[in-house]
Amino acid sequence: MKRRTIFSVYCCPIFSHRSRLNHGLNGSVFFFRSLSRILSSGSTDMRPFPDxxxxxxxxxxxxxxxxxxxxxxxxxxxxxxxxxxxxxxxxxxxxxxxxxxxxxxxxxxxxxxxxxxxxxxxxTLEARCIVVHIASTSKDLKTAHGLIHDFWAKPKLDVSLSFTHFADRLIYTYKDWGSDPHVFDVFFQVLVEIGMLNEARKLFDKLLSYGLVISVDSCNLFISRLSSTSDGIEMAIKFFNKYLEVGVHWNTSSYNIIIHSFCRLGKIKQAHHLLLQMELKGCLPDVVSYSTLISRYCYVGELQNVLKLVEEMKNKGLKPNSYTYNSIILLLCKTGKLSEAELILREMMVLGVLPDNVVYTTLIDGFCKLGNVRAAWRLFDEMRVRKVNPDFITYTAIIHGFCQTGKMMEADKLFHEMVSRGFEPDAVTYTALIDGYCKAGEMKEAFSLHNQMVSMGLSPNVVTYTALADGLCKRGEVDIANELLHEVCMKGLQLNVYTYNSIVNGLCKTGNIGQAEKLMEQMEVAGPHPDTITYTTLIDAYCKTGEMSKAHKILREMLDKGLLPTVVTFNVLMNGFCMSGMLEDGERLLKWMLEKGIVPNATTYNSLMKQYCIRNNMRATTEMFKGMSASGVIPDSNTYNILIKGHCKARNMKEAWFLHKEMAGKGFMLTASSYIALIKGFFKRKKLAEARELFEEMRRRGLIANTEIYNIFVDMNYEEGNMDITLELCDEVIENCLVGKSKDEDT
Structure with missing residues (x-):
């Protein structure tokens, strides 16, 4: 028999049980209390231990x-x-x-x-219990634990009968062989450890009749183990409440377990009430108490309650931990408040709480989904500098971000870095790359990745084939796309509406709108039925050709089918109105959306502001921007670029410069055309330092100016006697503007 069995350490996300089995009684709270001291009512007649x-x-x-x-x-x-x-x-x-x-x-x-x-x-069972008592009396609780545990490890044990016999023998030998109540605490812990929770509860109640109460730490272990299963959460709460009423002095860890249990059940009000009750019961909430509640409020999106709890924590001198910050950052990322999320990241670093992989990955994924890959890459780089290792999820998030923004060279480089670090790409990673190459029109690379994916033993799914079909359709190879999808069906994969939508989109992009309508008719007959995206795609195609009456006809058909338009549908119509010069109709559409409670997004406002800027109506543009902010709509990179070019055109350089600084602070970048507008505006106003700063910044980013801008700085440097820079710029203008093509990143 191994009498030196190592005692297990129990833990859960909220409660960490540190056994005192190796430390005797010194410095520890006495494990048992006389029941007569804790019962406030009822009989206090206790059974004596047998002789x-x-x-x-x-x-x-x-x-x-x-x-x-x-x-x-x-x-x-x-x-x-x-x-x-x-x-x-x-x-x-x-x-x-x-x-x-x-x-x-x-x-x-x-x-x-x-x-x-x-x-x-x-x-005999009696002899084993006697030795357990002697070990407990000798303060060797570790050996006592091992002796009890070894008994329950026997095969083919009748659990119910064995529990009754063991409990009776332990009680029978108690008075003359030790009288150390810690022995029952150890027995209770073993029962909980091996999952005999019903027997542990029976032991608890049995000991009450003898005037003994199991220690609060062991009770915490019990309710923690109970609450770890969905069926046991309610039982844990009932146990907590029952013995709270008779005077068991639960501690902070006890409350944390039950707060966590309420949160798991979605009963956030009860959890919050329990937090408030803790101090009245003599328990001070700790960072775990608050973080658990904050996490749940973040999950349900109640930011105001989160901020109140964080402030309350700080007022009590409690320092939020990484778990607290993780929850808040995740909530802000989910709601698109990435700038605020990054501010929280900086705050936690100032307070000495080091962000981990989860925090960085959450932010990186959030920025990528928002389309701000530059900010995501900055965080990814910072992560590596701080020696916080990116994992598979981090790599996949930023690869997907690069693919979505067409930066396939960067995506491919990261993909190979990920593989070299021992991370195996999955179907999601491959599909993101395939989709990126398809969007970039590089079908050879896309199909090469598809073949590589198959050779790795990964199965392409409907999303993978949808991306490939979409890429083929955009190149006008609709027949090949149909052949591919026919092969997919032969493999047993069921095509969904997204697959058909990609073909409809491809047909529309290549000008085959009539063929797209015929495909929609086939979908109506054979399924899957067209959805909001299908109709929106067709509406967009007609809007871009200026056929607004046909766009309205498709919209009416969509409504007749009982399909509700989304903000994207309205953005498509808004863009159609603006492109057709029907600005007043666009304004009426925005007003109608607001009246109907349809929340516009940045794209909705961008279409209108762009038209105001084209008409040089900066007053209306500014009012629209203010209305956008008042509605809680977060401006995107395109918003700032539109405003900056508009203000430059109207010679409002001070406002344009302010907007440039504001967007840079939010992690957004100017497009090449916005740089050109700013540089020309400052040059005309003799603000040469600002013009030069912007030109150098533009070159550092790899953006290409036009011939006019190059001429300005070639002449400027020549007059200043900077011949090296002058010749360097001459080489650039020949390569970029005369030999190559001028590029603009406008979207």
Whole structure:
């Protein structure tokens, strides 16, 4: 028997149980209280522990016991197996208890003799309980735990019957063999550890009748284990409330477990109420108490309650931890408030809380989904500088971001870096790359990745084939796309509406709107039925050709089918009105959307502001921007570029410069055409320092100016005598503007 069994450490996300089994009683809270001191009402009559009355030995047995006892007491470091050899044949189970009576004051001898006896025959349950008591009295709770645990590890044990026998034997031997109440605490912990929660509850109630209460730490272990399953959460809460009423002094860890349980059940008000009740019961909430509640409020999107709790934490001198900040950052990212999320990141770093992989990955994914890959890349780079290792999810998020913005060279480089670091790409990673190459029109690379994916044993899914079909359609290869999808169906994959939408989109992009309408008719007959995206795609195609009456006809058909338009549908119409010069109709559409509670997004406002800027009506543009902010709509990169070019055109350089600084602070970047507008505006106003700063910034970013801008700085540097820079710029203008093509990143 291994009597030195290492005691397990129990933990859950909220409660960490640190056993005191190796530390005795010094400095610890006494584990048991008299029930008469905690019951506020009812009878306090307690059952006395029974007197121990073992079977008496015969004269012959007494002689044998005396001989064994004397022999082992007089041994001089000799092993028991040698000195007790003469007694082995006559040794019986009852002899063990009678010898223990004689040697119980020598704890080491008790353990050695018990080990010797166990090797000869299994000890009786009574003998095992006696040794458990002796170990507890000797403050060796670790060995007591091992002795109890070993009993329950026996195969083919009748759990219910064994529990009753063990509990009865432990209680029966308690009064005369130890009277140390910690022994019951250890027994309770073992029952919880091996999952015998019903028996643990029975032991708890049984001990109450003897006036003993299990320690709060062991009770915490019990309710923690109960609450770890969906079926046991309610039971844990009931146990907590029942014994709270009779006066059990639960501690902060206890409250944290129940707060977490309420949160898991979605009962956030009850969880918050319990947090408020803690101090009234003499327990101070800690960072775990607040973080648990904050996490749940973040999950349901209640930012105001989150901010109040964070402020309350700080007022109590509690420092938010990474778990607290993770929850808040995730909420802000989900709601598109990436700038605020990054401010929280900076705040936690100032307070000395180091962000981990989860925090960085959450922000990187959020920025990528918002289309701000530059900000995501900056965080990714910062992450590596701070030696916070990106994982598979981090790589996949930023690869997807690069693919969505058409930066396939960067995506491919990261993909190979990810593989070199031992991360195996999955179907999601491959599909993101395939989709990116398809959007870039690089179908050869897309199909090469598809083949590589298959060779890796990964199965392309409908999303993968939808991306490939979409790429083929955009190149006008609709017949090849249809062949591909036919092969997919032959493989047993079921095409969905998204697949058909990609073909409809491809047909529209190549000008085959009539063919797209025919496909929609086929979908109506054979399925899957067209959805809002299908109709919106067709509306967009007609809007871009200026056929607004046909766009309205499709919209009416969509409404007749019971399909509700989304903000994207309205943005498509808004863009159509603006492109057709029907600005007043666009304004009426925006007003109608606001009246109907349809929340516009940045794209909605951008279409209108762009037209105002084209008409040089900056007053209306500014009012529209203010209305956008008042509605809680967050401006995007395109918003700032439109405003900056508009203000430059109207010679409002101060406002344009302010907007440039504001967008840079939010992680957005100017397009090449916005740089050109700013540079020309400052140059005309003789603000040469600002013009030069912007030109150098533009070159550092790899953006290409037009011939006019290059001429300005070639002449400027020539007049200043900077011949090296002059010749360098001459080389650039020849390569970029005369040999190559001028590029603009406008979207």
């Amino acid at each position: 121990y009355s073992p079977k008496r030995p015969t004269i012959k047995d007494s002689e044998l016991v005396h001989g064994i006892s004397t022999t082992i007491k007089l041994r001089y470091s000799e092993p028991l197996r040698r000195i007790l050899k003469p007694y082995e044949s006559k040794f019986r189970s009852n002899h063990l208890i009678w010898v223990l009576v004689n040697i119980k004051s020598d704890y080491k001898l008790v353990l050695d003799f018990f080990d010797w006896a166990c090797l000869r025959r299994d000890p």
